[in-house]
Amino acid sequence: KNQVEQSPQSLIILEGKNCTLQCNYTVSPFSNLRWYKQDTGRGPVSLTIMTFSENTKSNGRYTATLDADTKQSSLHITASQLSDSASYICVVTPRGGSYIPTFGRGTSLIVHP
Amino acid sequence: NAGVTQTPKFQVLKTGQSMTLQCAQDMNHNSMYWYRQDPGMGLRLIYYSASEGTTDKGEVPNGYNVSRLNKREFSLRLESAAPSQTSVYFCASSEGSVTRYEQYFGPGTRLTVT
Numbered sequence: 001k002n003q004v005e006q007s008p009q010s011l012i013i014l015e016g017k018n019c020t021l022q023c024n025y026t027v028s029p030f031s032n033l034r035w036y037k038q039d040t041g042r043g044p045v046s047l048t049i050m051t052f053s054e055n056t057k058s059n060g061r062y063t064a065t066l067d068a069d070t071k072q073s074s075l076h077i078t079a080s081q082l083s084d085s086a087s088y089i090c091v092v093t094p095r096g097g098s099y100i101p102t103f104g105r106g107t108s109l110i111v112h113p
Numbered sequence: 114n115a116g117v118t119q120t121p122k123f124q125v126l127k128t129g130q131s132m133t134l135q136c137a138q139d140m141n142h143n144s145m146y147w148y149r150q151d152p153g154m155g156l157r158l159i160y161y162s163a164s165e166g167t168t169d170k171g172e173v174p175n176g177y178n179v180s181r182l183n184k185r186e187f188s189l190r191l192e193s194a195a196p197s198q199t200s201v202y203f204c205a206s207s208e209g210s211v212t213r214y215e216q217y218f219g220p221g222t223r224l225t226v227t
Binding site: 004031032034041042043044045046049089093095099100101102103104105106 | 117153154155156157158171172203205210211212213215216217218219220221
């Protein structure tokens with residue numbers, strides 16, 4: 001069964017600090033890996049999308065990396081802001097078969113002033 | 114553009130009652146999806162519609178039915194609600210297959226079945 005595991009489950013940091021969230025997956029082969037931000041009470045919003053041939057993608061202060069050999073991805077947040085407090089979800093879509101995306105459980109990030 | 118809209122925002126049902134969750138998108142997208150999100154779990158696909166006139170089962174279709182009313186609207190029906198269907202339901206849309214195109218999510222419907 002395809003799996004996407006995220007760590008840590010939750011993280012608390014101070015405003016202005018950097019942090020890195022991890023995603024390990026078993027989906028193979030895959031067509032793309034996405035990171036979403038989900039604010040409390042809202043739907044997920046896309047941050048980055050990478051195909052299997054890409055190894056980095058940036059969106060402002062968010063940078064995602066992908067190592068397809070080790071089946072790992074990370075999301076690095078630079079100079080965190082209070083508005084970064086949210087759940088961050090890793091999603092992997094398989095290539096072939098059902099094409100149904102597998103969602104991770106998310107990492108809950110809290111940024112304190 | 115409103116993007117993806119969902120109604121209602123909140124709903125409480127008694128076991129055995131039925132209801133329909135509505136979803137509409139104004140981005141002229143071909144594909145639409147229904148997900149559920151439970152505490153401590155990732156989003157799971159219930160049903161999807163790759164294009165107008167087609168629907169397919171996702172990971173957890175039991176207890177649900179869907180209708181792709183037209184290109185804009187995709188509804189999810191619970192015929193006989195059960196407490197296990199207490200969840201947050203998200204509708205999403207994409208221009209085409211998720212293997213190539215981004216998904217855009219609605220704000221969600223919080224459903225409680227007592």
